[in-house]
Amino acid sequence: xxxxxxxxxxxxxxxxxxxxxxxxxxxxxxxxxxxxxxxxxxxxxxxxxxxxxxxxxxxxxxxxxxxxxxxxxxxxxxxxxx
Amino acid sequence: xxxxxxxxxxxxxxxxxxxxxxxxxxxxxxxxxxxxxxxxxxxxxxxxxxxxxxxxxxxxxxxxxxxxxxxxxxxxxxxxxxxxxxxxxxxxxxxxxxxxxxxxxxxxxxxxxxxxxxxxxxxxxxxxxxxxxxxxxxxxxxxxxxxxxxxxxxxxxxxxxxxxxxxxxxxxxxxxxxxxxxxxxxxxxxxxxxxxxxxxxxxxxxxxxxxxxxxxxxxxxxxxxxxxxxxxxxxxxxxxxxxxxxxxxxxxxxxxxxxxxxxxxxxxxxxxxxxxxxxxxxxxxxxxxxxxxxxxxxxxxxxxxxxxxxxxxxxxxxxxxxxxxxxxxxxxxxxxxxxxxxxxxxxxxxxxxxxxxxxxxxxxx
Numbered sequence: 460x461x462x463x464x465x466x467x468x469x470x471x472x473x474x475x476x477x478x479x480x481x482x483x484x485x486x487x488x489x490x491x492x493x494x495x496x497x498x499x500x501x502x503x504x505x506x507x508x509x510x511x512x513x514x515x516x517x518x519x520x521x522x523x524x525x526x527x528x529x530x531x532x533x534x535x536x537x538x539x540x541x
Numbered sequence: 542x543x544x545x546x547x548x549x550x551x552x553x554x555x556x557x558x559x560x561x562x563x564x565x566x567x568x569x570x571x572x573x574x575x576x577x578x579x580x581x582x583x584x585x586x587x588x589x590x591x592x593x594x595x596x597x598x599x600x601x602x603x604x605x606x607x608x609x610x611x612x613x614x615x616x617x618x619x620x621x622x623x624x625x626x627x628x629x630x631x632x633x634x635x636x637x638x639x640x641x642x643x644x645x646x647x648x649x650x651x652x653x654x655x656x657x658x659x660x661x662x663x664x665x666x667x668x669x670x671x672x673x674x675x676x677x678x679x680x681x682x683x684x685x686x687x688x689x690x691x692x693x694x695x696x697x698x699x700x701x702x703x704x705x706x707x708x709x710x711x712x713x714x715x716x717x718x719x720x721x722x723x724x725x726x727x728x729x730x731x732x733x734x735x736x737x738x739x740x741x742x743x744x745x746x747x748x749x750x751x752x753x754x755x756x757x758x759x760x761x762x763x764x765x766x767x768x769x770x771x772x773x774x775x776x777x778x779x780x781x782x783x784x785x786x787x788x789x790x791x792x793x794x795x796x797x798x799x800x801x802x803x804x805x806x807x808x809x810x811x812x813x814x815x816x817x818x819x820x821x822x823x824x825x826x827x828x829x830x831x832x833x834x835x836x837x838x839x840x841x842x843x844x845x846x847x848x849x850x851x852x853x854x855x856x857x858x859x860x861x862x863x864x865x866x867x868x869x870x871x872x873x874x875x876x877x878x879x880x881x882x883x884x885x886x887x888x889x890x891x892x893x894x895x896x897x898x899x900x901x902x903x904x905x906x
Contacts, residue, residue, distance in 0.1 A: 460576065460577070460603065460604045460605060460630070460632060460679075460680060460681070460683075460684065460888065460890055461575055461576070461577050461602070461604075461680075461681055461683040461684070461733060461735045461736060461890075462577050462735070462761070463683070463735045463738065463761075463791075464545075465542070465543065465544035465545060467543070484542065485542045492658075492660065492687075492690070494690070494799065495686060495797055495799045495800040495803075496797075496799075497799060504543065504544060506735070506738060506791050508683055508684065508687065508735060509630075509657065509658045509659060509684055509687045510657060510658025510659070510660055510661075510687065511658070511686065511687040511690070511800075513683065513686070513735065513738050513739055513797055513800060514738045514791045514792070514793075514797060516544055516790050516791060517789065517790045517791070518790075520789040520790045521544060521790040524768075524789060524790065525547050525548075528553045528556075528557070528764060528768065529550075529553060531553070531556050531557070531560065
């Protein structure tokens with residue numbers, strides 16, 4: 460129920476004074492409300508829950524976390540098995 | 542898919558599991574609050590790759606599971622009225638009410654429609670001006686802004702045939718209630734990443750302080766959860782109690798302010814009953830009086846007698862992390878997702894359903 464999925468904004472428009480984006484999840488594109496993420500633009504990734512973007516994915520943080528984790532994974536992989 | 546695949550990387554997960562094993566010296570009981578996280582743990586068997594010192598218990602963070610029986614009964618009674626279209630998230634259809642569930646009500650001719658987004662409920666009301674459209678608005682803080690938008694939009698358009706049956710719950714008061722219980726065994730919490738995406742995590746500082754235990758805001762992918770467990774473990778082994786954020790790519794300290802604004806405009810905090818747990822003070826949301834015209838409890842006059850829960854069902858203990866689904870004698874025998882005795886067997890995020898789907902063999906052996 461609290462699932463939110465990351466998707467990429469590929470287009471946006473104003474409809475009835477609400478900001479609606481077309482957001483791509485893998486091969487699927489869905490209409491998504493962008494009213495809660497005024498800072499997000501076309502090309503950005505957003506976390507989407509029940510048709511509403513609830514955050515803009517912080518690309519730098521994601522990159523940093525992933526690099527850190529990958530480093531650790533590789534390091535651990537090089538250690539002999541316990 | 543970007544921001545998903547890398548957080549399911551088996552190599553990194555193994556690295557984290559090893560780091561956890563190296564760090565664990567004492568026995569610890571950790572709870573993930575959110576049912577989505579429980580689902581990930583079972584789906585990827587994360588509990589099985591953890592060292593035996595770490596026990597994961599599952600929290601009450603499944604909105605479908607904790608929606609009060611009375612609310613389900615109300616929804617069913619409304620759905621059975623010929624003038625009503627009852628609109629719901631799909632997960633709610635098989636949740637047992639006193640006599641029926643919404644799915645069986647639908648089979649009896651009730652007009653029950655499933656939506657993915659609350660805006661669709663408003664669209665249905667717009668397209669059916671001669672019918673009364675009732676939206677069963679359930680959820681945690683993650684869903685509250687979206688549900689609030691439905692009421693806000695209906696009021697803006699002056700839709701007279703739209704109302705909401707609201708059952709909204711809040712996470713921090715539930716954590717407080719669990720920790721204050723004399724039966725509590727939990728020593729560290731993984732806070733729900735999407736609830737915190739909306740609300741931020743300032744509210745959790747008081748819990749860390751009052752109960753002197755670590756809380757880490759965690760994401761939903763296997764790597765996220767393993768990293769959150771490692772962060773908790775490092776604190777526990779060092780006798781520290783701090784609030785940390787693992788899910789930085791989505792969660793900020795102050796959360797999503799536009800989402801919080803619409804929530805506060807439409808809803809106010811209220812006492813709330815949790816199915817299986819009981820009443821928890823100030824742990825829910827109800828529509829503000831300005832939105833009374835959209836409150837199904839006020840629009841419709843309903844007198845209902847609610848039955849007791851089946852005595853055999855131990856969902857109350859499961860929802861509080863006191864028992865595991867497999868401790869239940871009815872599990873996978875008299876209680877299955879097709880014929881659930883209790884709500885946690887219904888939703889994909891219910892602990893019982895997650896155990897059923899991913900490790901039924903454990904019970905059979």
